[in-house]
Amino acid sequence: MFQKILQIHSTDNVLVALTDLSKNDIIEFKNECYTLQNDIAAKHKFAMKHFVVGDEIIMYGVLVGKATQSIQKGELIHTHNIKHASNENYKKQNDYHWTAPDVNKWEERTFNGYLRNDGRVGTANYWLFIPTVFCENRNLDYIKDALLQQLGYAPSHKYRKAVSKLISAHKQQTDTATLTPQFLLQEEDIIINDRLFPNIDGIKFLNHEGGCGGTRQDSEMLSKLLASYADHANVAGITILSLGCQHLQVDLLLQDIKKRNPNFNKPMYIFEQQSAVSEELMIAEAIQKTFEGLIEVNKVERTPQPLSKLCIGVKCGGSDGFSGISANPAVGYTSDLLVALGGQVLLAEFPELFGAEQNLVDRCVTHQAADKFTHLMKAYDAQAKAVGSGFYMNPSPGNIKDGLITDAIKSVGAAKKGGTAPITDVLDYTEPVVKPGLHLVCTPGNDVEATTGKAASGATLILFTTGLGTPTGNVVCPTIKLSSNTALATRMSDIIDIDCGGVITGEKTLEQMGEEILEYCIKAASGEIIPKSVELGQDDFIPWKRGVSL
Known part of the structure; x- marks a missing residue:
């Protein structure tokens, strides 16, 4: 039989409603009856005892709040009658003893992942584009539009098709309000490009709003973050786009990558716009070099790896x-x-x-x-x-x-x-x-x-x-x-x-x-x-x- 309420921990003084309960319902729990003082929506709690101002509310076996007014047994516990409270004087008190679950049936199991040179294993094989500064976001968007569509990594085309149907209806003087969302999203005529590189799971882009204009500390932290993504086990290769004059210089990013992984050896291409002949030529070269890199990392295949x-x-x-x-x-x-x-x-x-x-x-x-x-x-x-x-x-x-x-x-x-x-x-x-x-x-x-x-x-x-x-x-x-x-x-x-x-x-x-x-x-x-x-x-x-x- 479906249980209507739950006491999560034996020391809790509130009960959780697992389904909607009504005012004046009588709830029986552990040989005690609770007459509900309010409607109690599923997921909410009610009092197991009478609380006065300052009384502790216990849930999951720990202090989670204190009563801000008198609360009757069976009354809804909510923001109007309790406030946050917790033990804020914590420090390590005890050694911890853990009984691990039985994992015998899993010990010989494997997954098919991408083994990297340093022994880590990726669950995906991505090529990653990184801008050192927000000024390069637009160039990343141009590259994204070009690569994902042509190489078969673009998300569903259904929204483009929906717009096409609206345009067609409007040109035919059809009232577009009569078209249902279901009709607009029908995908029977959508053609999705096959992936040219079957061992590459995606081409990803780290658009962000940093790298310059904020504090130097923000740029330094962003550099460490971008370095961690370049070094990520799911990343096979990287293309970096830089403007040239920003706080987050390419040299800083490269230093952070080497600090994180002294043996870093993934294919990586770097393009700086202020040193380029033109924006168009830089983007074209970035696409060309990345394509060459994709050919190489596509040679990496999934192999069986332990769950560890x-x-x-x-x-x-x-x-x-x-x-x-x-x-x-x-x-x-x-x-x-x-x-x-x-x-x-x-x-x-x-x-x-x-x-x-x-x-x-x-x-x-x-x-x-x-x-x-x-x-x-x-x-x-x-x-x-x-x-x-x-x-x-x-x-x-x-x-x-x-x-x-x-x-x-x-x-x-x-x-x-x-x-x-x-x-x-x-x-x-x-x-x-x-x-x-x-x-x-x-x-x-x-x-x-x-x-x-x-x-x-x-x-x-x-x-x-x-x-x-x-x-x-x-x-x-x-x-x-x-x-x-x-x-x-x-x-x-x-x-x-x-x-x-x-x-x-x-x-x-x-x-x-x-x-x-x-x-x-x-x-x-x-x-x-x-x-x-x-x-x-x-x-x-x-x-x-x-x-x-x-």
Whole structure:
């Protein structure tokens, strides 16, 4: 029978509605009856006891808020009667003992990836265009239009066809309002170019708004970020476009690439516009040299690789009240499986770990890692407070509407993506992952800035959970979307790859869901399945300027 409510942890003093509940409904739980004082929408919470002002609200077994007014037993818990609260005096207190999941059936499994000279393995084989400054974005757009269309990498032509149909109808004096969107998107007459280079999964472009005009520190950080993308395991070759006079000089970028990887030897072509005869000739030469490079990197083929070579970033965005119950802990079980197999997992979004710190600090395998996490968290929050903000202001209107009413509630549920494994290391923004195991990576919670940062640290796949629906991907890292609820997976089936709603209905356990997710990752890493974010061309990339972004 479908369960209507859930107590996530045995010490919680709130219950979560798994379906819409009505005022005056009587809910029975553990031999106690609760008469609801309000309508309680699915994903929201109600009080298990009477609270007075200042009483602690416990969820996931930790402090997530305090009552700001009297709250009756059975009353809705929301922003009008509680505020964020969490333990902010965290420090490493205990050694952490972990029982890894049984991975016997996975130990001999492999995926078909691209083995690089340094031993890392890519899940895709991309050619990457990098501008050192925003002045070159337009030139990148010209090249993008030319290469993607002709080489078979352009996204669906259906929108161009839709415009053609509108133009045709208008010329024939047909009322365009009578044409349905379904008719406009019919694709039966669309011709898609075959790919000339079957072993190249895409040609990608890192358009950005930096490189000059801001602070020198911003350009230096951008250089490190661009270097991390040039060195990424999913990138086979690089074309760099520079203006010439910008802050981010090509020499600085090349130095950062060599610092990151002294043995870097990918094919790389550099073009500087102020040294060129003309813009047209520079673009033509860039296209010609890149084509020659594509011929070479197309010779690289996928080969069987152990699952220990996978590096998966875990991310949530557009979260809801079910995210911390279904999709996030299911991904957490996948994370534990991969860590037990010797792989790498990256958990980031530091503003969305606010309230979960003590558990994470205790899981750090060294005091140095725990201290680094503590320092980065407190410095980041202090920077936010200095401009009148703070981590506590992180939940978005959409989060709050769907049950994530304090940052601690959001954060503790978000941290579930990291499973229960020990934390091997803590990485600052753009620091590369070099050890096996679970890592914490300092990034904002902002969807694109966070995925940008995970890829910078080395993620070759990203598992992205959502309860509301977020059309986000990454330019070099295939991003897999998982819904926390089946209604979303049905409504936005064009962007969702995996439906975790069966955990809510009781049709699947978290362990079963986690194993399904790992199976999907193996297929995506092998190129057998193309995640929808890749099919849709969701090649998002936003550098973090280290200012206040939550």
